[in-house]
Amino acid sequence: MRSLSLVISFFLALSLIGCNGDHSDKSYRVRVEDNYLTDEEINAHVSNDSLNRNAYIKNWINSELYYMEALDNNVQDDPELKRILDKATRELVNAFWIKKYLAQNKIVPTDSELRAFFLEKKELFTFSEDSRLINMITLQDYSKAWEFRNSAVDGDWSAALTIIKRDSSLLLKELSSSIICQHDLAKGALMRMILGMNPGEISPVFAEGDNLFTVVKLIKFYGAGSSPEFEEVKNDVERIYREWRSKELLEEYSNSLYSKYDIEIK
Structure with a gap:
């Protein structure tokens, strides 16, 4: 051919x-x-x-x-x-055309659409196991990690984070209002330490290895079968909504092409 x-x-x-x-x-x-x-x-x-x-x-x-x-x-x-x-x-x-088509038809959900989706698909956001909402930061400098930790304890996590971000070379990883499930907490000493924390508590500096120093704040605990508030999982809601809407959009697009091309099924 x-x-x-x-x-x-x-x-x-x-x-x-x-x-x-x-x-x-x-x-x-x-x-x-x-x-x-x-x-x-x-x-x-x-x-x-x-x-x-x-x-x-x-x-x-x-x-x-x-x-x-x-x-x-x-x-x-x-x-x-x-x-x-x-x-x-x-x-x-x-794959290239689908990516291009979705880029040309961007999904930009409004806050009200996300809230409606959250309520409609509540089962997607119900925890099947114990889970925790945390903040976590990993720095490369031990003394700076303790400095950050003490500032967060004495004042506010966000304010301490703003200060530490002024030196981007120190910050290796940051999780903000992230949900950790129970099965994830069984992996590693750091996660096991989180198991023993209470809501509102900020951990000591945890040394994970050479030049890896982590501080964790436990924001909230969720029991199995419970659901978070919308604002607590808004980023996840938007991500899942975009995935769901993309599939729906492609299904609509595929259906529209049936009348454009000659198709025969025997």
Whole structure:
């Protein structure tokens, strides 16, 4: 089929983009026939560690050799490869078009729509196990972690967080009003410590490893079968709403295409 030939030509052309060109200035690091690997490309994929760079270069060379050997053996004419490429191309085109279609039809829910969805789908937001609403921050400096913790205890978590964020190099991870389920709390010493905390309590600084110092505030406890307030899970409500509405939107779109194209089912 002509379409398959185009598909193969397309993929073969893609594999060469960025590899060929005028390298008369010797700016490349490695050459295999007419394909080139530059320092810029290497640096974009691996660190300056010589072992990683050497491994990456070796893998690149092997990949080029396999590719040329495959073409030399006319693998592009193999029916199985044509079938695989055709299937892969269809899947890539479908995924790309769906992503583009959803981007063109952005889902921007209002607060009232989210509240209505929350009430309508209450079962989605009912806890099947004990859960906890927490704030958590992980810093790279032990003394700064204690400084943050003491400020949060004496004053306010948000105010202490605002101060610590002035030095972005200190902050590794932050969770704000995040829900942790019971089965997650069984993993690791930090999570087990949270099990023993009471609502409103702020933990001591917990050292998780080299330069990893975590502070947790337990905001609220939820028993199995209970439901949170809308504001407590608003971000989750919006995420689930967008997923649900995207599926609904694609279903509507698919139905509209039935009348556009010739379809026969036997």
